[in-house]
Amino acid sequence: MAGFVGPPFPAVTTPFFDAVVIGAGAAGLFCAAQAGQRGLRVLLIDHATRVAEKIRISGGGRCNFTNQELDATAPQRHFVGANPQFARSALSRYTPQDFIALLRRHAIPFHEKHKGQLFCDRSAEDLIAMLLAECAAGSVQRWQPCAVKNVAFSAASPDGTSAGSYHIDTDRGPVTARSLVIATGGLSIPKIGATDFGYRLAQQFGLPLVERRPGLVPLTFDGTAWAPYAQLSGLALPVAISTGLGKKGRSTFHEDLLFTHRGLSGPAVLQISSYWQPGTPIAIDLAPGTDLQDALRQGKARQSRRLLANELAQWLPARLADAWCAQDTQWQRPLAEAADRALSRLGEQLAHWQVTPTGTEGYRKAEVTLGGVDTRALSQHTLECKAQPGLYFIGEVVDVTGWLGGYNFQWAWASAHACAQAL
Numbered sequence: 001m002a003g004f005v006g007p008p009f010p011a012v013t014t015p016f017f018d019a020v021v022i023g024a025g026a027a028g029l030f031c032a033a034q035a036g037q038r039g040l041r042v043l044l045i046d047h048a049t050r051v052a053e054k055i056r057i058s059g060g061g062r063c064n065f066t067n068q069e070l071d072a073t074a075p076q077r078h079f080v081g082a083n084p085q086f087a088r089s090a091l092s093r094y095t096p097q098d099f100i101a102l103l104r105r106h107a108i109p110f111h112e113k114h115k116g117q118l119f120c121d122r123s124a125e126d127l128i129a130m131l132l133a134e135c136a137a138g139s140v141q142r143w144q145p146c147a148v149k150n151v152a153f154s155a156a157s158p159d160g161t162s163a164g165s166y167h168i169d170t171d172r173g174p175v176t177a178r179s180l181v182i183a184t185g186g187l188s189i190p191k192i193g194a195t196d197f198g199y200r201l202a203q204q205f206g207l208p209l210v211e212r213r214p215g216l217v218p219l220t221f222d223g224t225a226w227a228p229y230a231q232l233s234g235l236a237l238p239v240a241i242s243t244g245l246g247k248k249g250r251s252t253f254h255e256d257l258l259f260t261h262r263g264l265s266g267p268a269v270l271q272i273s274s275y276w277q278p279g280t281p282i283a284i285d286l287a288p289g290t291d292l293q294d295a296l297r298q299g300k301a302r303q304s305r306r307l308l309a310n311e312l313a314q315w316l317p318a319r320l321a322d323a324w325c326a327q328d329t330q331w332q333r334p335l336a337e338a339a340d341r342a343l344s345r346l347g348e349q350l351a352h353w354q355v356t357p358t359g360t361e362g363y364r365k366a367e368v369t370l371g372g373v374d375t376r377a378l379s380q381h382t383l384e385c386k387a388q389p390g391l392y393f394i395g396e397v398v399d400v401t402g403w404l405g406g407y408n409f410q411w412a413w414a415s416a417h418a419c420a421q422a423l
């Protein structure tokens with residue numbers, strides 16, 4: 001992309017739109033549809049052959065499109081970023097109930113699965129068809145596949161209705177617009193079209209960025225340190241997981257944990273990954289709700305002759321209990337013969353398993369990108385850049401990241417709606 005100030009005023013034959021939206025994913029499709037239905041001339045551009053690939057693959061093909069437990073008055077409960085409060089205005093003006101009402105108007109069946117998470121009954125294709133129908137209802141033009149080669153701002157406006165205009169050079173030719181909406185999403189899953197376009201464009205216009213890193217991502221561990229657990233690959237169990245040194249703070253999740261060949265995954269780990277800082281440990285309670293130290297002490301008082309691993313299998317998967325007890329000879333005895341200190345240590349370690357991940361599976365496996373366009377540069381009401389009239393950033397490209405469970409799509413709908421009302 002070239003510099004901030006673009007070529008001279010475009011030729012009269014250049015097509016003119018009220019708004020050009022770049023990125024036909026969740027946020028871009030929804031924004032284009034809403035703006036079109038307000039009577040604006042809208043062009044939607046995407047470099048991929050198919051629209052909304054992330055909607056298509058999300059939620060195991062059924063798209064977890066929103067979450068009924070979202071509390072717009074307290075976005076910090078379900079959103080991560082330098083300033084989660086930024087999301088409050090948009091989230092409170094377009095709620096999960098609003099999106100549910102839209103699905104009902106399109107007669108799309110859905111169901112709640114877990115903790116307020118709503119999924120399509122049939123397929124995510126229902127949702128994509130709905131968004132395309134909404135775009136058609138707004139007479140949105142779509143150029144796809146279409147690469148954007150250059151974007152430039154001119155202080156002159158062809159129709160005199162705005163502070164300036166955007167000249168967008170594409171491989172289908174140039175186009176001019178009063179407003180430009182960037183909805184190109186984050187960096188996860190590059191093989192289905194993710195790029196850093198939005199971040200580069202933000203930099204071109206002088207906007208600050210918050211450092212990006214993969215979120216909602218499996219965590220990996222060093223080969224030797226992980227050796228005792230590698231055999232547990234495929235094992236899942238409910239846990240309580242938190243960041244930090246065992247103190248259960250705000251970011252504690254009660255979800256399922258999954259052992260993998262290279263580390264840990266499952267909803268519990270995906271959630272905590274968005275709070276995890278490289279170099280710090282995570283703490284896992286492998287038997288939440290059970291006081292294992294007390295339970296083992298009681299077993300010993302009953303003179304239980306069962307091996308410790310077998311005793312533990314009442315509360316933990318047997319494979320995990322075996323692997324755990326194999327790490328210490330003092331844990332390979334009948335409960336009645338185990339030393340009190342060994343039992344305390346065992347109970348304590350299972351309740352506060354502290355492990356320091358060496359990394360993550362990266363953008364190849366991450367569901368989202370943490371960080372992005374710094375919210376301090378944007379209006380929380382319209383998503384417009386404060387210092388660059390007519391330029392908007394919506395969806396995942398902004399430094400607002402939701403929890404697992406439909407929160408990221410709800411941010412896409414809500415930020416798109418807020419922007420579309422302001423275009």
Ligand code: FDA
Nearest residue numbers: 023025026027047058064184185193197395396406408409
């Ligand atoms: P999104 O990524 O949807 O769209 C960006 C668009 O921009 C794409 O169409 C892309 O092709 C286009 N683009 C990129 N670069 C471009 C360029 N240079 N030029 C032109 N176009 C360009 N969330 C949730 O709430 N519930 C869920 O169930 C899931 N599940 C899930 C599963 C998996 C595997 C992933 C990877 C992610 C999820 N998510 C999710 C997250 C969710 O998919 C994500 O937050 C939203 O799709 C973000 O919407 P956006 O519109 O911002 O970006």
